[in-house]
Amino acid sequence: MHPQGANGLIRVEVLGPVRAWNGEVELDLGAPRQRAVLAVLASRVGRPVARGELIDGLWGEQAPVSAEGSVHTYVAGLRRALEPDRTHRAPAKVLANAGSGYVLRLADGQLDLVAFEQHLRRTRLAATSDDVDTALRNVEAAVNLWRGTPLSGIPGPFSEFERTRLTEMYLTALEQRAELMLRTGRDAEVVAELSRIVHEHPLREQLRGLLMTALYRSGRQAEALEVYGETRRHLAEELGVEPGPELRGLHERILTNEAALSGTSTPRPTERVTTRRVVPAQLPHDMGGFTGREAELVQLEQFLAGDDNVVRIAAIDGSGGIGKTALAVHFAHRIAERFPDGQLYVNLRGFDPQQPPLVPGDALGQLLRGLGVDAQQVSTDPDEQAGMFRSMVAGKKMLVLLDNAASTDQVRSLLPGSASCVVLVTSRNRLGGLVARDGAHRITLGVLSEAESVSLLEHSIGAQRVAAEPAAVSALVARCGHLPLALRIVASNLADRRHLTVDDLVESLSIEQDRLDVLSAPDDESTAVRGVFSWSYHACKPEATRTFRLLGLHPGPDISTAAAAALTGRPVPVIRRVLDGLAGGHLIEEVGRDRYRLHDLVRVYAAERAEDEETEAERRAAVYRLVQWYLHTAHLADRLLMPQRRPVPLEQPVQHCLPQRLENYEQALAWLVAERMNLVAICLHAHESGDHDTAWRLASVLHGFFQLRSHWEDWAVTHRAGLASARAVNKPGAVTVLLTSLGGAYWHHCQYDEALRCYEEALRLSREIGDRQCTATALNDLGAAYADTDRAEEALEHFRQSLEIFAELGDRGCEGMAMYNMAKTHQGLGQFDTALGHLCESLDLVRQTGDRRCEAAGLTEFAAIHHVIGRLDEARAQAVHALEIFNELGDRHGAARVLRTLGAVQRDSGEPEAARQSWTRALEVFDELGAPQAEEISALLAELG
Structure with missing residues (x-):
C-alpha cells in the first residue's frame, strides 16, 4: 500500500529543489534545514536513519548543543506537512519512528531518485542484451527526471556530498544516452x-x-x-x-x-571492455619507525594462519589516536607479497571531520574501479555492486583493508565471499555485529607500554637524545598518556626544534588544562589530539555527549555506573546503556563490571567540552550530586563496617543521588576498596572547591576504613583537608574528632611529635566545648601515645580518666578499647597478671558490643602474654583465633601483627618451618604497607637461617 495524504499520493523530488506533493497540491516543507532532513531521509528511503546521522548530515562537526531538539522539531514539521490529517496518537505512515531514528516510507513511484536509479538499471540490462531501443528509452526517462541542481538551496555536509554524487550519476546518464543515440x-x-x-x-x-x-x-x-x-x-x-x-x-x-x-x-x-587486467596495490605508505605492538602482530599472524575455508576478517578497534591504521597498514605491508592478486584499500571516513562516512555503494564503487572496472560500468544499485565485487575477487588471493569504519553495516556489503581473501578492518567502534555474525577476529588496542613509548621516541628523535634525559623522557611519555598520536606529535616538535629539550616539553605539558594545546600539529589539524577526540565525540548521540562531558568533571581515576547516574541525574539502567555505547566507541574504557575509566588526555577533552557546553550552574549541580552520592554511600558503608563508632550527622540526600544499596559488612568493605581512590579525590576536591561541609564529613566517615586497611597516607591527606574545612566553617566538634583521627595517622607514620600535638589540641578543645565523648577519646589516644614512648604512669592516668568518662556515658565499646590499652601498658611493665585481668574485662565489653576488630586485638595481646609466660598452647589457639577474625574483617595490618606472634610461638614450639611461613606472610604485608615492623620480621627470619 502506498502512503497517501488527504488529496492523493505523496510524491517527493530531490533531483533539483527539494519539493513534495500531496496529489496535485504542493506541500510547504518549511525552512531549508527542515528540507535537508527530508533530503537525508529520501536518500535512504525505506531504511532507518539514526538521529545522529541526521545531525551529522545537517551540521557536521559544528552541530550545536540543541541539534537533537532541532531534529525533533524538523521531523514534527515534516509530519504535519506530509500527513496533515494524522491525529497526534495515530502512527505515522510516511515518516515513522525507527529505533533511535526515523524512516521515510515511499513506494518506487513516489520518489524521483528511486525512479532515476531504476531507469539506469534497466538501461544497463538492456544495453547488455543489445536492446538499444529499450536502453535508450530508459536512459531518456532517467535524464528527463532531472530538474536542475540536485538539493539546491539545502545546507549542510550531506547535501554537499550528495549533490556531487548525484551530479556524477546524471553526467554518466548523459554519456550513456549520447552513446546510444550515436548507435542509432x-x-x-x-x-x-x-x-x-x-x-x-x-x-x-x-x-x-x-x-x-x-x-x-x-x-x-x-x-x-x-x-x-x-x-x-x-x-x-x-x-x-x-x-x-x-x-x-x-x-x-x-x-x-x-x-x-x-x-x-x-x-x-567510448568503446571499453568492462574490466582490464589490474593488480591493485593501493596500500598507503607504511609509517616510518613503526615500533611496538609485537603482541598484536603475533595475534594477526595467528589470525592469518587460521581457517582458510572462510573469509578471514580481523577487526582492529580502539580509541582515536591509538594507532589502529598504523598497525593495520604496517601488517598489510608485511604480508602483501602473500596476496599476488593485489591489495585494495578504502578509507570509509567513519569519523572524518570534513566529510560524511562513505556509503557502501560509493565504497564498492571504489573497490570495483580499483579492480579495473570502468566507472560507467559500475551499477548504482548497492546490491548489484556487492555481487559484482564478490564475483571479481572470487578465487583470488587478495587483501582488502577497510579503514576507519563507522559501523558493521558500513562494512558488511564490502566483504568478499571467497575464502582466498583476507580483510582487515579498523574502527573506533567495537563492531560487535562483525564479530558475532561474520566471525571477525577482534583485536582491541590499548595505549603503548612505557618501553614501547620510549622506543617510538628513539626512532623519531634518536636514541642519543633520549638517553641524555631519561627521567624527562619517562615523564614525557606519562604526560602523553602513552597515546601513540600524542607521542608522535611531541616527537615531531622535538625533531623540528633541536634547541628544545625533553624537559622543556615536559614543563609545557605540566598544566593539564593546556595539554591538548601543546599536543597539536599546526600543519595538520587532522592529527591534533583534540581534533581526533572531537570526531568520536560528535559521532555520539546527544545523551551520550552530555554524559561524556560530565564525566570530565569527575575528579577520580574511574567511575562506576551508579556514580555516573548520580553525576548525570539519570536512572542507572539508562546510564548503563549510555556508558556501554561510549565504551563501544572507545571514548571511555570498561575496566570492570559497571566500572569505566577515561584516558588522561580524553579526560582533559571531556572537561573542555563541559566547560564550553554546560553552564556553570549545570556543572555545579552535577558535581554536587556526585559528591553527595559518595558521601552518603560512604556513610552507609562506615555504619556497616564499624557500627559502634559515633555516627557523622548528615542531611537528607538530594534528588537523583540516593546512596548505593549496601546490605552487609562484606558489601560495604568491597565498595570502599573499589572506590578508595575516588573517595580520596572527592574529599580533596570538596575541600579545594569550598564545599567544606562535605570535605570534613567525608574525611570523618572514612577514618574507620583507612584504619582497618592501613591506608595511612590516604588517612592523613584526607584528614588534613577535612580538618582545614572543619576549621573554615567553624565546626569545633568536627575539629576535635578529626584531630584525634589525624593523630592516629601521624602515629602510624612514626610522626610522633605531630601526633601528640593533634591529641593535645583535641583534648584542650573538647574540654572547652564540653564534648565529653571527644574528651574521653582524646585521653585514650594520648594515653596510648604516652605508653608507646615509655611514659607509662602518664599513660595509665589518662586511661583511668577516659574509662571514667566512657563508663559515665555508657559507651561500653570505647570502655573496652581503653581497658585494652591499659592492659597493653601493664604488659609493657611486665605486670602480666594485671594485664591479663584487664584483657578479660576488655574482651567482655567489646564482645557485648560486637566489636570484632577490638576482640581480635585483645586475643592478639592474650597470645603475646601467654607466649612470654610459656603457655604456648593457649598462645597458639588465641593467635589462630585472632588471625581468623582479622582475615574475615580484611584487616591486613592486624593479621600481620598476629602472624608475628604466631611465628614466635611456632619457633619456640620447635616448628621452625611453620614459623618461617608465618613470618614470611607477615613480612609481605608489612613491606607492602611500609610499616616499621618489617625490619624486625626480616631479622627474625635471618635468625632462623
Whole structure:
C-alpha cells in the first residue's frame, strides 16, 4: 500500500529543489534545514536513519548543543506537512519512528531518485542484451527526471556530498544516452545536446570524446579537431596534464579519417571492455619507525594462519589516536607479497571531520574501479555492486583493508565471499555485529607500554637524545598518556626544534588544562589530539555527549555506573546503556563490571567540552550530586563496617543521588576498596572547591576504613583537608574528632611529635566545648601515645580518666578499647597478671558490643602474654583465633601483627618451618604497607637461617 495524504499520493523530488506533493497540491516543507532532513531521509528511503546521522548530515562537526531538539522539531514539521490529517496518537505512515531514528516510507513511484536509479538499471540490462531501443528509452526517462541542481538551496555536509554524487550519476546518464543515440544514427542531436554540456563540464573527457565523434559523423571534422584542441588547453591550464589515451586515440583516428568512425556502431572513443587486467596495490605508505605492538602482530599472524575455508576478517578497534591504521597498514605491508592478486584499500571516513562516512555503494564503487572496472560500468544499485565485487575477487588471493569504519553495516556489503581473501578492518567502534555474525577476529588496542613509548621516541628523535634525559623522557611519555598520536606529535616538535629539550616539553605539558594545546600539529589539524577526540565525540548521540562531558568533571581515576547516574541525574539502567555505547566507541574504557575509566588526555577533552557546553550552574549541580552520592554511600558503608563508632550527622540526600544499596559488612568493605581512590579525590576536591561541609564529613566517615586497611597516607591527606574545612566553617566538634583521627595517622607514620600535638589540641578543645565523648577519646589516644614512648604512669592516668568518662556515658565499646590499652601498658611493665585481668574485662565489653576488630586485638595481646609466660598452647589457639577474625574483617595490618606472634610461638614450639611461613606472610604485608615492623620480621627470619 502506498502512503497517501488527504488529496492523493505523496510524491517527493530531490533531483533539483527539494519539493513534495500531496496529489496535485504542493506541500510547504518549511525552512531549508527542515528540507535537508527530508533530503537525508529520501536518500535512504525505506531504511532507518539514526538521529545522529541526521545531525551529522545537517551540521557536521559544528552541530550545536540543541541539534537533537532541532531534529525533533524538523521531523514534527515534516509530519504535519506530509500527513496533515494524522491525529497526534495515530502512527505515522510516511515518516515513522525507527529505533533511535526515523524512516521515510515511499513506494518506487513516489520518489524521483528511486525512479532515476531504476531507469539506469534497466538501461544497463538492456544495453547488455543489445536492446538499444529499450536502453535508450530508459536512459531518456532517467535524464528527463532531472530538474536542475540536485538539493539546491539545502545546507549542510550531506547535501554537499550528495549533490556531487548525484551530479556524477546524471553526467554518466548523459554519456550513456549520447552513446546510444550515436548507435542509432542521431548524430546531429548529440551535437546539439553536448555542445552546451561540455562547456559546463570542460574537464570531462568522455563528454568531449562523444561530441568529437558526433561532429565527425556530421561531416564537421575541423570542429571535432578544434574540440580536441580546446580540451587539451583546458587540461593543461587547469590540471597540467595531457588528454587521456582514449581521447588521444580518437584524435588520431579523426585526423586519419578512419572509416569505422562513420558507421552507426558503438563509437570507438567510448568503446571499453568492462574490466582490464589490474593488480591493485593501493596500500598507503607504511609509517616510518613503526615500533611496538609485537603482541598484536603475533595475534594477526595467528589470525592469518587460521581457517582458510572462510573469509578471514580481523577487526582492529580502539580509541582515536591509538594507532589502529598504523598497525593495520604496517601488517598489510608485511604480508602483501602473500596476496599476488593485489591489495585494495578504502578509507570509509567513519569519523572524518570534513566529510560524511562513505556509503557502501560509493565504497564498492571504489573497490570495483580499483579492480579495473570502468566507472560507467559500475551499477548504482548497492546490491548489484556487492555481487559484482564478490564475483571479481572470487578465487583470488587478495587483501582488502577497510579503514576507519563507522559501523558493521558500513562494512558488511564490502566483504568478499571467497575464502582466498583476507580483510582487515579498523574502527573506533567495537563492531560487535562483525564479530558475532561474520566471525571477525577482534583485536582491541590499548595505549603503548612505557618501553614501547620510549622506543617510538628513539626512532623519531634518536636514541642519543633520549638517553641524555631519561627521567624527562619517562615523564614525557606519562604526560602523553602513552597515546601513540600524542607521542608522535611531541616527537615531531622535538625533531623540528633541536634547541628544545625533553624537559622543556615536559614543563609545557605540566598544566593539564593546556595539554591538548601543546599536543597539536599546526600543519595538520587532522592529527591534533583534540581534533581526533572531537570526531568520536560528535559521532555520539546527544545523551551520550552530555554524559561524556560530565564525566570530565569527575575528579577520580574511574567511575562506576551508579556514580555516573548520580553525576548525570539519570536512572542507572539508562546510564548503563549510555556508558556501554561510549565504551563501544572507545571514548571511555570498561575496566570492570559497571566500572569505566577515561584516558588522561580524553579526560582533559571531556572537561573542555563541559566547560564550553554546560553552564556553570549545570556543572555545579552535577558535581554536587556526585559528591553527595559518595558521601552518603560512604556513610552507609562506615555504619556497616564499624557500627559502634559515633555516627557523622548528615542531611537528607538530594534528588537523583540516593546512596548505593549496601546490605552487609562484606558489601560495604568491597565498595570502599573499589572506590578508595575516588573517595580520596572527592574529599580533596570538596575541600579545594569550598564545599567544606562535605570535605570534613567525608574525611570523618572514612577514618574507620583507612584504619582497618592501613591506608595511612590516604588517612592523613584526607584528614588534613577535612580538618582545614572543619576549621573554615567553624565546626569545633568536627575539629576535635578529626584531630584525634589525624593523630592516629601521624602515629602510624612514626610522626610522633605531630601526633601528640593533634591529641593535645583535641583534648584542650573538647574540654572547652564540653564534648565529653571527644574528651574521653582524646585521653585514650594520648594515653596510648604516652605508653608507646615509655611514659607509662602518664599513660595509665589518662586511661583511668577516659574509662571514667566512657563508663559515665555508657559507651561500653570505647570502655573496652581503653581497658585494652591499659592492659597493653601493664604488659609493657611486665605486670602480666594485671594485664591479663584487664584483657578479660576488655574482651567482655567489646564482645557485648560486637566489636570484632577490638576482640581480635585483645586475643592478639592474650597470645603475646601467654607466649612470654610459656603457655604456648593457649598462645597458639588465641593467635589462630585472632588471625581468623582479622582475615574475615580484611584487616591486613592486624593479621600481620598476629602472624608475628604466631611465628614466635611456632619457633619456640620447635616448628621452625611453620614459623618461617608465618613470618614470611607477615613480612609481605608489612613491606607492602611500609610499616616499621618489617625490619624486625626480616631479622627474625635471618635468625632462623
